[in-house]
Amino acid sequence: MSMPPRSRTGSGPLIAGLIIAAVVVVTIVVLAASGATPAGVWNSFFPMHGTGGVTDRSGSVQNLYDIVFYIAVAIFLLVEGLIVWSVFRYRRKSTDTDLPPQTHGNNLVEVIWTVIPTAIVIFLFALSWQTLNVVDAVTPSQVHVRAVAAQFQWSFEYLDGPGDNANVVFKQVIPGGDAGGLVLPVGEPVHIDLRSPDVIHAFYVPKFLFKKDVVPGRNNNFDFTIEEPGTYHGQCAELCGAGHAAMVFDVHAVSRADYDTWLADSIAKANATPAPAPSGEAAGATVELVAQNIAFNPGALEAPADAPFTIHFKNEDPSVPHDVEIKDAGGAVAFKGDLVTGVAEANYSVPALAAGSYSFICTVHPNMTGTITAK
Amino acid sequence: MATTTLNPAAPAYRSTLYEWLTTTDHKKIGIMYLINSMIFFVAGGLLALVVRIQLVVPKSADVMGGFVTPEFYNQAFTMHASFMLFLFIIPILAGFGNYAVPLQLGAPDMAFPRINALSLWLLPLGGLLMASGFLVSGGSAAAGWTEYPPLSQQLGTGTDLWIMGLVLIGTSSILGAINFLVTIFKMRAPGLTLFRMPVLTWTVLVTSVLVLMATPVLTSALIMLFIDRNYGGHFFDPANGGNAILYQNVFWFYSHPAVYIMVLPAMGIISEVLPVFSRKPLFGYKAFVFATVGIGALGFSVWAHHMFTTGAVFLPFFSLMTFLIAVPTGVKMFNWIATMWRGQLQFSTPLLYAVGFLSMFLIGGLNGAFSAAVPVDFALHDTYWVVAHIHYVLFGGSVFAVFAGIYYWFPKMTGRMLGEGLGKVQFVLMFIGFNLTFFPMHQLGLAGMPRRIADYASAAGWNELNMAATVGGFIIALSVLPFFWNVLVSLRNGKVAGDDPWEANTLEWATSSPPPPYNFDHLPEIRSERPVFDARHGRTAAH
Numbered sequence: 065m066s067m068p069p070r071s072r073t074g075s076g077p078l079i080a081g082l083i084i085a086a087v088v089v090v091t092i093v094v095l096a097a098s099g100a101t102p103a104g105v106w107n108s109f110f111p112m113h114g115t116g117g118v119t120d121r122s123g124s125v126q127n128l129y130d131i132v133f134y135i136a137v138a139i140f141l142l143v144e145g146l147i148v149w150s151v152f153r154y155r156r157k158s159t160d161t162d163l164p165p166q167t168h169g170n171n172l173v174e175v176i177w178t179v180i181p182t183a184i185v186i187f188l189f190a191l192s193w194q195t196l197n198v199v200d201a202v203t204p205s206q207v208h209v210r211a212v213a214a215q216f217q218w219s220f221e222y223l224d225g226p227g228d229n230a231n232v233v234f235k236q237v238i239p240g241g242d243a244g245g246l247v248l249p250v251g252e253p254v255h256i257d258l259r260s261p262d263v264i265h266a267f268y269v270p271k272f273l274f275k276k277d278v279v280p281g282r283n284n285n286f287d288f289t290i291e292e293p294g295t296y297h298g299q300c301a302e303l304c305g306a307g308h309a310a311m312v313f314d315v316h317a318v319s320r321a322d323y324d325t326w327l328a329d330s331i332a333k334a335n336a337t338p339a340p341a342p343s344g345e346a347a348g349a350t351v352e353l354v355a356q357n358i359a360f361n362p363g364a365l366e367a368p369a370d371a372p373f374t375i376h377f378k379n380e381d382p383s384v385p386h387d388v389e390i391k392d393a394g395g396a397v398a399f400k401g402d403l404v405t406g407v408a409e410a411n412y413s414v415p416a417l418a419a420g421s422y423s424f425i426c427t428v429h430p431n432m433t434g435t436i437t438a439k
Numbered sequence: 440m441a442t443t444t445l446n447p448a449a450p451a452y453r454s455t456l457y458e459w460l461t462t463t464d465h466k467k468i469g470i471m472y473l474i475n476s477m478i479f480f481v482a483g484g485l486l487a488l489v490v491r492i493q494l495v496v497p498k499s500a501d502v503m504g505g506f507v508t509p510e511f512y513n514q515a516f517t518m519h520a521s522f523m524l525f526l527f528i529i530p531i532l533a534g535f536g537n538y539a540v541p542l543q544l545g546a547p548d549m550a551f552p553r554i555n556a557l558s559l560w561l562l563p564l565g566g567l568l569m570a571s572g573f574l575v576s577g578g579s580a581a582a583g584w585t586e587y588p589p590l591s592q593q594l595g596t597g598t599d600l601w602i603m604g605l606v607l608i609g610t611s612s613i614l615g616a617i618n619f620l621v622t623i624f625k626m627r628a629p630g631l632t633l634f635r636m637p638v639l640t641w642t643v644l645v646t647s648v649l650v651l652m653a654t655p656v657l658t659s660a661l662i663m664l665f666i667d668r669n670y671g672g673h674f675f676d677p678a679n680g681g682n683a684i685l686y687q688n689v690f691w692f693y694s695h696p697a698v699y700i701m702v703l704p705a706m707g708i709i710s711e712v713l714p715v716f717s718r719k720p721l722f723g724y725k726a727f728v729f730a731t732v733g734i735g736a737l738g739f740s741v742w743a744h745h746m747f748t749t750g751a752v753f754l755p756f757f758s759l760m761t762f763l764i765a766v767p768t769g770v771k772m773f774n775w776i777a778t779m780w781r782g783q784l785q786f787s788t789p790l791l792y793a794v795g796f797l798s799m800f801l802i803g804g805l806n807g808a809f810s811a812a813v814p815v816d817f818a819l820h821d822t823y824w825v826v827a828h829i830h831y832v833l834f835g836g837s838v839f840a841v842f843a844g845i846y847y848w849f850p851k852m853t854g855r856m857l858g859e860g861l862g863k864v865q866f867v868l869m870f871i872g873f874n875l876t877f878f879p880m881h882q883l884g885l886a887g888m889p890r891r892i893a894d895y896a897s898a899a900g901w902n903e904l905n906m907a908a909t910v911g912g913f914i915i916a917l918s919v920l921p922f923f924w925n926v927l928v929s930l931r932n933g934k935v936a937g938d939d940p941w942e943a944n945t946l947e948w949a950t951s952s953p954p955p956p957y958n959f960d961h962l963p964e965i966r967s968e969r970p971v972f973d974a975r976h977g978r979t980a981a982h
Contacts, residue, residue, distance in 0.1 A: 076786050083867055098903050108882040111818055113900075125814045132812055136805040146776045147797050156718070156783035163976065164783050169723035169774075177773040178766060185762035185808075192812035193755050199814045263590040264683060266748060266821060270887025273818040277749045279684060280589060281677020284750040297899070301821040301889040303583045305590055306509040309892035431894065 077152060109133065117273040118296065118317070120289040121199045125273040128195045132188060199274070203287040205253035207323075209246065213258070213265035213278040213300060216307030216358050217384045217428070220246045222327060226255065228283075234330045237385045237403065238428050245314035249323035250293045258284040268301035269315055275301050290317040307358040310431045348373040353388065353434075355406070355426065356380040360434040369419035369438040379406035388412060390424045390436060398422060463552035464956060465541050468559045470852055472534025473845070475563050476527045482570070483522030484916060489515040491876075491912040494905050497897040512893040513581035514597070518570070520584035521601065524701065525608050526566045528837050532704035533558075533615050535844050536643040538852065540619060542947035543637045545628025545965070547957035550621035554614050561611035569604030572597030583891060585694070588675035588686050592668055599668060602661045609654045609661075612700075616650035619643055628946070630965035634728070637945040637968060638721060641728050642707030645735040649696045649703075652739070657693030660686055684751045691742035699738045701833055703731060705840035706771060709793050712843050713775055714969075715943045716790035717782030723774040724968060730767035730774075737764040747816045754813045761811035768804055772797065787941070788862030792843035795870055799835025806831060806881065821891075824884025830877040842866075842922070849926075850940050854952045855933030861925040865918050872914030879904040879911075944969035 095105065107114030110133070116126045208223040208230060218239040223230035238244025248254050258267055258278040268275035276284050300311035318326065349368050353375050354361045367373050379386045384406050390399040401412040417438040426432040459467055493506050493515075507515065537555065541548055549555045572579030577595025580586060591598055623644050627636070636644075664686065666672035673679035675686045714721045721727060740760040743752040775797055784790060806828045810816040819825065842865075849857045888901045895901055939948040948971045950959050963974040 087871060108885065111885050113882075113886055125818055128812055129809070129815050129818070132809050132815060136808060140801065140805055143772060143776070143801050144798055147779075147794065147801075150776060150779040150782075151784065151794055154717070154779060154782050154784050156785045160783045163718055164781055166720055167722060167777075167781070168720050169726065169777075173773075173777070174723050174726045174770065178770055181766045181769040182763070185765055185811075188808065188812060189755075189759050189762045192758060192814060195812070195814045196754060196758075199817065263593065264587055268821070268887075268889065270818075273814075275748055275817055275820060279677075279749060279751070281681075281683060282749075282751065297887070299887075299889055299892075303513070303587075303590065303891040305593070306513060306581075306893075308513075309509065309894045312896075 076155070111273055112270055115271075118271045118290055118292040118294065119274070120291055121201075122271075122273040124195045124198045128192055129273075131191060135184065135188070201287065203253040203255075203289070205255040205287060207249060207252055207254045208257070209248070209254065210257045210259055211246070211267055211278070213260050213267065213304075213311070214384070215262050215305050216300075216311045217381075218246075218298075218300075218311060218313040222330075223257075234327060234334055236330070237405070239311075239313035241314065241427055243427070245295070245316045246298070247316045247318060247323060247326050248290055249320040250290050250317050252320055252323075253287055253289050255287050256285060258286075263304050264302050265300045265304050265311065266302035267298070269296050269298040271296040277302055290315075293317045293319065310358050310429050312431075350374045350376050350411075352376050352378075354378045354380060355386040355432065358384070358429050358432055360424075360426070360432055363434040365424075365434065365436045367414070367417065367436055367438050370416050372416050373414055375401070375412040375414055376409065377401065377404060377412055378409040379404045381406040385428050386426045386432070387428065388424050389427050390414065390417075390422050392417075392422055393420065400427070403428070461556075463548070463556050465537050465549045465552065465555060466852070466954060466958075468555050469534050469536075469538025471559055472530055472537055472562070475559075475566070476531035476534060479522045479526035479566055480531075481919070483519050483527055484919070486515045486519035486522065488912055488916060490519060491909040493893060494895075495909040496906070497895050497899070497902055507893075509893040510578060510581065513583075513891070514573070514579045516891060517581050517583055517586075517601075518572075518579050521569060521580065521605075522566070523833075524584060524697070525605060526562065526569075528701045528833060528841070529612065529697070530562050530608075531841055532646075532701065532837070533612070535639070535708060535841075535848070536619060536646075536704060537615075538848065539947055540640050540643055541622060541626070542851075542950070542954065542958055543640050543945050544623065544626055545631060545946045545959060545962045546622060546626040547959070549618050550626055551618050555618055558611045558615040558618065561607050561614075565604040565607030565611065567604075568607065569601050572600040575600065585687075585690060586664065587690075588664060588667065588683055589677075591664060592676070599665065602665050602668075606658055606661055609658050612650045612654050616647035616654075619647040620651070623647075628962050628965060631946075631970075634725065635965060635968045635970075637707075638710035638724070638727055638731075639704065639707035639945075642703040642710075642731055645731050646700050646703045649700050649735055649738060653693040653696040653700075656689055657697075660689040660693070663689075684746070684749055687746050687749065688743070691745045692739075695742040695745065696735075696738045698832070699734055701837050703734065705796070705837040706731070708840045708844040708847070709775065709796050711943075711945065712789045712793040712847050713778045715847075715941050716785045716787060716793070717779050718785070718942070719778055719782040720944075720969060720972075721774070722777035722780075723770075726770055727774050730770045733767040734764060737767070744811065744816075747810075747813050748820050758811055758813050762808070765804060765808060765811070772801060772804070787846070788857065788859055788866065789843045789847040789941075791863065791866045792839045792846065795866065796836060796839040796843065799831055799839060799873070803828060803831030803833075803836055819884055821889055822884035823880040823888045823890055826890050827877050827880035827884060830873075830880070834873055834877065839869075842869075847941070848947075849929070850936030851947055851952050851954070853930060853933070854936055855929050856936050856940060857929045857933060858925050861921045861928075865921045865925070868914055868918035868921070872911045872916075872918055875911030876908045876915060877911070879907045883908075939971065939975075942975065944972045946970055949974065 111126060111129055208226055210221040210223055212219045220236040221232045222234040224233050236244060258276060260278040260280045265278040266275050267278055276286055294317055296315040298313045298315055300308060348371050351365050351367055377388060385403045387403045388401045389397060392398050398417060399414045404410045419438050422436040424434050424436055489507060493512050575596045577597055579597040580601035581594055582591040663674040667674050667676060673681040675681045675683050677683055710721055737760060741757060741764055743757040744761045746752050747754060810819060846857050846862055883901055883904045886900055936952045938951055949963050963970045967973055
């Protein structure tokens with residue numbers, strides 16, 4: 065069926081075209097100015113910007129994502145194309161005084177655009193069920209870790225076996241950084257049990273393409289094998305209160321040998337007689353510092369320059385470890401205090417600091433920061 | 440049938456204000472629904488700007504001396520969502536229903552006009568109660584709009600105010616739903632069979648069934664939470680034998696159908712606007728009605744797709760149902776495009792918003808399919824991807840439909856047209872701002888940024904996209920200004936509309952603008968779903 069050619073009327077399409085062109089040009093200029101490359105932009109449409117996951121299961125998630133993505137893009141282009149075509153092609157023009165054909169519907173096309181989408185979604189469902197079986201598969205493993213998420217602190221209990229009756233051989237209380245984090249062997253099935261003593265949290269490591277809620281009163285767990293060594297950022301993904309953003313942790317994936325050495329060392333260190341809390345006699349001036357709700361109070365301290373002094377440190381967060389690490393302007397560590405697990409207090413004997421500005425952080429919670437002025 | 444006295448003489452001492460505050464006229468009530476909703480839209484929008492300013496750069500606490508505290512940040516996004524969902528989108532769509540449904544049915548008013556007034560006035564009451572949380576110690580509710588226990592049991596009095604406010608708002612919804620159902624079933628004009636009803640009225644019908652079945656369940660969840668918080672209950676407290684997941688099941692049994700409560704009437708508005716401005720009937724009217732009913736029915740079987748990562752739900756069932764609900768939605772999309780196909784599109788502002796709805800809601804449907812695939816949802820759940828999804832559905836979808844509806848019915852409500860120029864400026868700004876704000880959130884989610892965090896590390900690689908989203912947020916805020924200016928100017932100086940400025944189809948356009956009290960002096964014959972079209976062109980033109 066042929067339609068008479070139509071002339072476009074009015075300035076609408078012209079203005080619309082100009083606006084669209086302007087937006088496209090501005091977008092390209094801004095993207096280019098911010099250093100984006102076409103490949104980078106394309107990769108940003110894929111999990112972890114195209115770098116994918118690092119576990120034995122993340123590959124199948126990545127594949128499923130890709131399939132859903134390409135189908136979604138195809139449908140998007142088709143339907144958006146039909147909308148844009150209709151908008152530009154079927155504009156009313158000044159000679160359109162008669163009504164267009166009053167089509168009320170067509171049962172055949174209704175059946176077609178019901179059946180085809182149904183087939184697509186059933187296909188996607190079957191595919192995702194298959195992938196789910198891979199992701200949720202239970203693998204017998206030798207490495208058992210109980211990840212405990214509490215407001216606002218991750219800790220990791222290394223167990224000597226499966227189940228609730230297993231003994232804790234080592235408890236990692238520092239959730240991140242080089243000295244802490246969840247250390248796991250590469251190429252070895254790992255079983256994680258999730259526990260929460262307070263509210264709901266979620267164990268989320270973006271590079272695993274996986275998360276699972278940590279629900280109080282519920283024993284969630286999962287299995288996986290990390291395939292690439294490296295350090296992977298993890299974070300609580302379920303709102304858990306004011307310190308939600310601070311609930312970060314690191315996963316250190318190392319070789320089996322390094323893992324064994326690390327675990328043996330950690331157990332030995334933990335079993336050694338703990339050094340007495342650095343209380344003792346207070347040397348020099350004393351400044352008060354409180355850690356509460358994952359924040360230092362006050363955030364700015366003053367101390368005498370060129371003389372040792374004492375920080376009287378109070379940790380008011382129950383069962384949360386904090387410490388104080390002082391760095392000079394260049395980032396060199398001038399002092400690092402021992403961990404204090406709340407509620408408790410300690411006296412840190414800080415060596416003499418040259419006059420100037422220093423920053424301090426809690427190494428467990430890098431978001432906890434403050435400044436010391438020595439003068 | 441009882442007789443009604445038309446135009447009862449009002450005592451002369453009544454002021455206009457008194458008249459509006461005490462009215463039971465569904466048209467005035469509908470307009471007040473819209474005004475109340477727009478007030479909460481602005482309040483919710485300002486809270487969204489707080490969120491966007493906080494996230495504009497990483498470690499904003501360092502850079503800006505802490506724009507807001509993490510505690511206030513949590514209150515801001517909690518109340519942003521609560522205002523937008525419960526006090527803007529749901530009521531403003533109910534407002535369109537209130538205004539248009541009796542008119543579209545050829546009825547003089549709603550079935551229960553006084554209950555209708557009660558439904559309206561419960562809303563500002565509930566809203567103020569909820570908002571008063573900002574005034575008490577500990578601030579407003581702050582556990583997210585979902586208020587999951589045990590977190591919501593830890594927080595202060597603001598949460599109790601939130602619960603009480605929401606119970607009132609829910610009561611308003613339930614009363615309104617009963618009112619709509621009785622009105623639709625009992626008060627249709629002679630000749631107006633169910634399958635001749637305008638699609639907006641159909642969507643309000645299905646929505647009312649959803650409200651009636653789901654909202655009492657929400658109320659029960661809220662009351663259990665209230666008992667846990669205040670009277671030593673342990674429904675959701677695992678330490679005492681309760682179950683934290685129970686709340687999520689009960690909450691989402693309401694709140695997923697609620698998404699359709701927020702979308703179906705918006706689809707109804709689009710289905711009114713597209714045929715009028717294409718000068719064609721809605722393509723596949725019955726398919727459209729069946730798809731609406733299908734979405735309503737399937738909507739009750741997908742609630743647990745919000746809970747895939749809890750480890751407490753049967754994943755394949757909810758995955759399948761979630762995929763399937765895309766089908767009736769897709770049917771609607773194709774019917775809308777077929778409505779425009781070979782039409783004569785008149786690009787007035789309502790059609791612009793309707794086309795904006797089509798193109799953006801499409802994205803909101805497609806990015807939802809990712810989360811139906813459970814393993815992909817494990818990666819994307821509770822990240823910014825989900826924030827992008829919900830905003831493409833509820834902003835790109837519902838909000839664009841709301842503005843289509845405002846520009847479409849404003850002439851009927853006030854007798855004057857809204858300015859076309861300002862309307863188009865608003866549309867362009869809002870369309871650009873919307874996409875700049877919410878499209879980058881897909882990439883943020885894919886890059887692993889969780890939602891609801893008050894701060895992020897500079898090294899996480901989320902800086903540029905957050906900056907873009909914040910700039911977009913301010914463009915959206917800017918786009919609302921020409922709208923309010925347009926309303927103010929047009930109320931005084933707008934072009935006089937006449938009865939039927941758009942050459943529309945449905946009965947509201949057969950009466951004057953604004954309609955008289957009790958709506959109609961006489962009705963045209965109703966022989967199809969387009970009685971006004973038939974009266975204008977004759978029945979033969981329709982077939």
